[in-house]
Amino acid sequence: MALPSRPSLTKSSSEVSPEDSQGFSYLRRLLLAPEQTELERLKGRLEHFRLQPQDVSRVLPDAIGLRAQQDTRLLTSMIPITQEALSLSIKQSPQLISDSIAPILGPAIRKAISHAMREMVQSLQQAVEDSMSWRGIQWRWEAFRTGKSFSEVVLLHTLRFRVEQVFLIHKKTGLLLNHVVAEGVSGQGEEVISGMLTAIQDFVRDSFGQKQDDALESLRIGDLTVWIEQGSGAILAGVIRGAPPLELREVFQETLETLHAQFSEHLQTFQGDAIPLKESRIHLEDCLQAQFESKTQGLPWAFWILLGLLMFGIGMWAFQAYEDQQRWSKLLERLDQEPGLVVMSIQEEGQLATFYGLRDPMAIPPEQILSDIGYSSQQVKFHLEPFMDLTPAFVQKRAMIQLRPPSSVIVGWEGTALVLAGEASHAWIQQAQLVGPLIPGVTHIQMGQLIDTDVRQFETLKSKLEGKKISFGRGESSLSKDQRSALPGIAEIIRAMDQVALVLDLTPRILIQGFTSPEGGKEINRSLSLLRAKTVLNELAIGPVRAINLQAVGKGPPSADEPVSPTGIGVSQDRQVNFHVVVESDRVTASRQ
């Protein structure tokens, strides 16, 4: 099928007719319609160009990456924005930032603290040991002798190993990527050392290596060892003093592996700028290890002596403190129990304790208590006001002091009464009767069980005298030799009675009674009996008496009511003289009480 109006393609443009032009337009539309539409759309977009966020979001990550590879302008321009954004974020939501950095800060702080503590403890232990041991003294001498510092000498003797420097070297260029040194070690010319280490490795490998992968692993000079670990992009070289353990090699290897994992890209693209590898320092510092001499050989003898002295001192102090405490408790207990002493307050100032309180004047002096327990007046003082203690125990004590009872008297307390029992002289009893009621705290005295020994003696003498008799023959009034021999004993009894009567303040009458038998006349008998009585009175020869009144009485024959003989009236026993003591009854009773 042929197109009716299809224009000829061989005609020149000047020869195109209007029909042809329409035909061309038709053909153009037919052939280029989709492209034409697209061109129109693009033209419109260019004329009304406006950057769409979707477009930017598609290219932004790649654009940033590309620009960052080219130069640092993007990075530089982002620094102030990032800083400001971070600052604003911290102000607005500090918790968010805090939560975000906590996982990093926590371990870092812990690590820093434990590192510092470990170093401090180690240096402290070391210092104690080094300064107190015999070895330490030797080292001091060595330091003095050689002019080295003491710490240097100690380090030389105690160090097993210490990693002094660690180099991280770019494998291809031999340039230094990072470098750390141990405390107290000064690094110098590390970039050149880095290059020389690389050169030495190359030299050794070229000279002696079998394969390209062979590498120098260790250098040793004097006390220094250089361990070299090879990685694909970097070399780690540690300068170690002393004899390092094999485990350290593993630490180096692990560190190098970590660094390769973390900085792989930087190692590959390294162009001489080591700043991106700055963070490798943290890992390199892990390699700065050290080990000192084992402490298993024990602590120095001087330490033990010092410890012993310290323990002894503490023991002595504790014992002394215990003793002081015991003594103090004893003092308090004694003061609490002591009658007549009342402690109201204690004031302690340094080594001096002052007791304030009350003291009965009759109580034991407090100084005596102090000396009993072992305190001096410089340690304890008393400020005691006088008072009267009325407790039964102290009243009893006061009674004992004031009455001064003989040992035969027991002093007791019953209710509010002072009870006196036992035996005492008449004079003491009289004194007790007077003084007793005056003792503070004593309302009355019970003496029911108290025996007056003088009264008892008087009664005894009286009975003894009244048991005596002198018999006469019928019509006789004179004394035979036998009768006369009984008289001195009787006279002695009477004199003794006189003495006791004086003590008892009595004036007894002793009736010397003469009797006759009923035989004979009444008058004769009366005269005879009186004569007999007077004869006895005269014969007794008592001598002077002060209390007793002697009286001869003629009774005649005894009456039936008052027989003088148990056999009755009319017997020879009636012819006698006997004795009868008359004491005023109320006086004796009074003496008894």
Added chain:
Amino acid sequence: MKGQGVVQKKVCMLGGFAVGKTSLVKRFVTGQFSEKYHTTIGVKIDQKSQKVEDTDMLLVLWDVYGEDDFQKVRASYLQGSSGYLLVVDGTRIETVEVARQLHKLATQSMGSVPYVLVINKHDLQESWKIEPSMYEDLARNASVVLQSSAKTGEGVELAFAELARRMLKG
């Protein structure tokens, strides 16, 4: 670490025996290591700080022992270099050929990196036996060709400064 914050570059000193490489380095830096390293391991390393525009640079100079019949330059020493100084003794024609061989070795080891061609011993110009045509091929790709004198210091700073500038620009 002193190298932090600065751009480090490894630079090799290449040239025949006794062309004056070590003297040029001595002029440029204050040496730290003894020159006996040359005869032991064939290289001595020094460093020099250099400021190029606003960038601080640290040039680590590998002064490789001069090539002669008894000792060959170790190719391994050249690896990783960002540039080199190719030194020729203006009084000895044979040093141009040595320089040519070393340039070839350097290109093999380092790839195409900037280098400065230094015609040394300019203080002995009356004894010079070298014409520019003799080293035309070497000068063609060099960053710059300089006449220097380690004795007077002429051209030394300029040679290193120019090399540093070229290395920094990549």
